[in-house]
Amino acid sequence: MSPLTQNEDRPELRTALQEIVDSGVTGVSLRVHDERGEWVGSAGVRELGAAGEPPADGHVRIGSNTKTFTATLVLQLVADGQVGLDTPAADYLPGFGLDRRITVRMLLQHTSGVFNFTGEVYEDGTIVPGIPSTIAGKEWVDNRFKSYPPEELVRLALSKPARFEPGADWSYSNTNYVLARLLTEKVTGRSCAEQTRERILGPLGLSGTVLPGTSPELPAPYAHAYYRYEDGGRPTTVDVTRQNPSWISAGGDMISTTLDLHTFVSALAGGRLLPAPLLAEMCVPHPKSGFGLGLRVQEVGPDGGTVLFHNGGQGGHAALMYSTPGGGRTLTAALNYVDDAAMSLAGAFQQAQQRLVDAVFSGGRAEPARPAS
Numbered sequence: 486m487s488p489l490t491q492n493e494d495r496p497e498l499r500t501a502l503q504e505i506v507d508s509g510v511t512g513v514s515l516r517v518h519d520e521r522g523e524w525v526g527s528a529g530v531r532e533l534g535a536a537g538e539p540p541a542d543g544h545v546r547i548g549s550n551t552k553t554f555t556a557t558l559v560l561q562l563v564a565d566g567q568v569g570l571d572t573p574a575a576d577y578l579p580g581f582g583l584d585r586r587i588t589v590r591m592l593l594q595h596t597s598g599v600f601n602f603t604g605e606v607y608e609d610g611t612i613v614p615g616i617p618s619t620i621a622g623k624e625w626v627d628n629r630f631k632s633y634p635p636e637e638l639v640r641l642a643l644s645k646p647a648r649f650e651p652g653a654d655w656s657y658s659n660t661n662y663v664l665a666r667l668l669t670e671k672v673t674g675r676s677c678a679e680q681t682r683e684r685i686l687g688p689l690g691l692s693g694t695v696l697p698g699t700s701p702e703l704p705a706p707y708a709h710a711y712y713r714y715e716d717g718g719r720p721t722t723v724d725v726t727r728q729n730p731s732w733i734s735a736g737g738d739m740i741s742t743t744l745d746l747h748t749f750v751s752a753l754a755g756g757r758l759l760p761a762p763l764l765a766e767m768c769v770p771h772p773k774s775g776f777g778l779g780l781r782v783q784e785v786g787p788d789g790g791t792v793l794f795h796n797g798g799q800g801g802h803a804a805l806m807y808s809t810p811g812g813g814r815t816l817t818a819a820l821n822y823v824d825d826a827a828m829s830l831a832g833a834f835q836q837a838q839q840r841l842v843d844a845v846f847s848g849g850r851a852e853p854a855r856p857a858s
Contacts, residue, residue: 508833512539531708545819548797556779600645659736666735708821710801755812
């Protein structure tokens with residue numbers, strides 16, 4: 486393990502990284518910015534069967550961290566007066582037959598009740614499948630280069646029964662964010678990718694962040710992603726670094742780096758991307774989930790400090806993105822691992838993120854929560 490430090494060594498961070506690898510994760514890269522400066526380190530390997538560590542600032546499929554970019558874009562349109570948070574989403578997307586009780590806010594906070602096109606998992610363990618996704622085993626592997634138009638994903642979801650009445654509950658649904666993507670395109674007449682590059686990536690100088698569309702390519706350098714499935718009763722592991730991410734669309738298709746994620750989340754939390762009232766709206770947590778509008782909110786540390794965050798996993802890659810309010814302390818990480826339909830590493834992933842959060846935000850004094858300014 487080789488930390489690249491610009492200040493003193495951080496043994497608690499090196500220990501946390503090694504514990505993550507010991508839990509079964511193939512490789513991990515971590516970037517921390519706080520009052521002690523910048524710390525970057527990695528552990529594990531970038532490729533199964535090879536000795537090299539993951540690149541310190543390699544490209545990674547960031548999964549559901551994409552949702553925070555999409556929510557920020559929608560809220561910028563709210564700030565411009567082009568979209569209303571509590572306006573029926575159907576007013577902007579008249580062609581889908583959306584329930585008129587579903588508002589834009591409900592899409593961003595996952596309270597719409599709309600079926601998740603990647604499949605619904607209910608409390609009793611029942612699974613209602615959607616498109617072939619990473620919970621589908623070999624079927625996903627065989628279809629991983631297929632292109633899915635976002636409209637197709639939405640229409641599939643809307644052909645299924647809603648999970649609950651709009652606004653009555655909370656349930657994570659990738660469909661909400663594909664609808665949000667289509668909404669921005671309908672309102673502006675421009676692609677979501679163009680708008681994101683113009684409004685977010687360009688102003689922040691996020692040169693390592695990519696909206697890949699249907700391209701299966703991942704810019705170098707990168708650590709490899711893997712998927713394991715049963716084939717004729719035998720476990721088979723394949724490299725799925727190359728895949729067409731249109732199957733997840735705005736639910737999780739973006740590519741970035743730990744440095745770009747740091748720059749983005751610190752700018753967002755610091756009030757550089759949204760007016761203060763809308764940033765405050767973004768950070769109001771749903772009581773059931775802690776999910777605001779494209780961000781989660783969590784209390785950490787003995788002094789009740791707050792962190793704003795989103796995490797995401799996507800077919801053998803994952804990314805963590807945390808910031809204190811104001812953006813003064815951030816944690817961003819990239820993980821590569823062997824995914825499977827049973828999500829066997831889900832527990833290790835959750836322990837990994839908590840271990841890092843404890844090391845970065847609870848080991849010292851977390852910044853107290855304060856209004857965005």
